[in-house]
Amino acid sequence: MLFKRVLITGANGLLGQELVAQMSRHPEYDLLATARGATPLFPENAGGYVPLDITDFAAVRRLFLDFTPDVVVNCAAMTQVDLCESERDACWKVNVDAVEHLAKCCLQHGSRLVQVSTDFVFDGANGPYRETDRPHPISFYGKSKWASENAARGAGLDRWAVARTILVYGTGRNLSRSNIALWVLDKLSRDEPIDVVTDQWRTPTYVVDLAAGIEKIVRYNRSGVYHLSGRELLSIHAFAHCIAEVFDLDASLIRPTDGARFRQTAARPPRTGFIILKAETELGFRPRSVREALRHLGRRLGLSVTAS
Numbered sequence: 001m002l003f004k005r006v007l008i009t010g011a012n013g014l015l016g017q018e019l020v021a022q023m024s025r026h027p028e029y030d031l032l033a034t035a036r037g038a039t040p041l042f043p044e045n046a047g048g049y050v051p052l053d054i055t056d057f058a059a060v061r062r063l064f065l066d067f068t069p070d071v072v073v074n075c076a077a078m079t080q081v082d083l084c085e086s087e088r089d090a091c092w093k094v095n096v097d098a099v100e101h102l103a104k105c106c107l108q109h110g111s112r113l114v115q116v117s118t119d120f121v122f123d124g125a126n127g128p129y130r131e132t133d134r135p136h137p138i139s140f141y142g143k144s145k146w147a148s149e150n151a152a153r154g155a156g157l158d159r160w161a162v163a164r165t166i167l168v169y170g171t172g173r174n175l176s177r178s179n180i181a182l183w184v185l186d187k188l189s190r191d192e193p194i195d196v197v198t199d200q201w202r203t204p205t206y207v208v209d210l211a212a213g214i215e216k217i218v219r220y221n222r223s224g225v226y227h228l229s230g231r232e233l234l235s236i237h238a239f240a241h242c243i244a245e246v247f248d249l250d251a252s253l254i255r256p257t258d259g260a261r262f263r264q265t266a267a268r269p270p271r272t273g274f275i276i277l278k279a280e281t282e283l284g285f286r287p288r289s290v291r292e293a294l295r296h297l298g299r300r301l302g303l304s305v306t307a308s
């Protein structure tokens with residue numbers, strides 16, 4: 001059996017934890033997970049772990065010398081969109097400078113790089129988008145992620161891939177950030193009203209499907225840009241309604257609002273969403289429907305869900 005030595009960065013995040021869990025089930029991967037924390041948040045038996053801040057260039061270089069990865073999947077990023085707008089230097093350091101450095105190390109060691117990116121590289125004027133559509137970010141976070149894609153693309157690597165995704169939801173251990181599904185579940189189960197936008201459209205992505213798509217990029221040595229998201233284009237308000245329906249919660253607590261009524265530091269693209277035909281055809285990417293994904297999430301959380 002041919003082993004692939006896979007280095008995962010940002011392994012304690014929502015995507016990182018799920019990717020480690022899934023890839024550790026495949027014996028052909030020799031996995032090394034890294035994240036900023038002293039200890040891993042994923043189950044102990046899921047593979048090796050080393051603390052790594054990707055902005056510590058000397059530590060990154062040492063790790064490449066020690067582990068000599070065949071593939072690097074970079075899940076580490078500053079992901080808080082408003083924080084990226086207000087703390088631009090810190091954002092650029094993690095989201096761009098560190099990716100340029102990772103790409104340089106990949107070039108030196110003959111490794112492949114899979115960089116995770118976002119629908120926020122688009123302006124949201126006319127989604128859903130294909131991989132060939134021209135990015136035009138309207139937030140600093142979006143600009144930094146577009147620059148991170150260019151860092152992967154422009155480093156001179158034989159093989160690089162960009163996996164773009166959208167509004168990711170799911171669960172993990174001690175996550176540093178919540179996500180739309182956990183937030184809606186938390187509020188509605190405590191009978192608290194929530195304001196949710198009707199004028200932002202997305203194809204929400206279940207983290208289990210996203211990790212499966214990225215694993216296929218690694219498995220099939222794919223190069224280029226891939227759109228990995230759910231199939232259904234919904235307003236975030238409609239998505240919150242699906243959550244209420246599947247978990248049998250009171251949907252009347254979901255109050256419709258529009259983006260202009262929220263005071264947010266960074267602009268949000270109104271209508272993104274992805275056309276995922278390329279990933280379906282080339283990778284065999286098969287995301288669950290929104291309701292199937294929410295039921296799967298419910299089982300993981302040990303919550304009761306309505307019948308399909």
Ligand SMILES: NC(=O)c1ccc[n+]([C@@H]2O[C@H](COP(=O)([O-])OP(=O)(O)OC[C@H]3O[C@@H](n4cnc5c(N)ncnc54)[C@H](OP(=O)(O)O)[C@@H]3O)[C@@H](O)[C@H]2O)c1
Nearest residue numbers: 010012013014015053054076077079116118165167168176
């Ligand atoms: N979540 C979404 O809705 C969404 C949508 C589109 C694209 N994406 C992209 O998907 C990827 C994964 O994000 P996610 O959803 O898993 O978000 P996440 O849960 O916020 O995970 C990001 C991880 O990166 C880590 N990190 C930040 N700076 C680091 C550094 N200098 N060195 C090492 N690790 C660092 C964070 O660690 P700490 O916990 O210590 O801060 C966090 O665990 C990102 O590239 C993001 O841009 C996410």
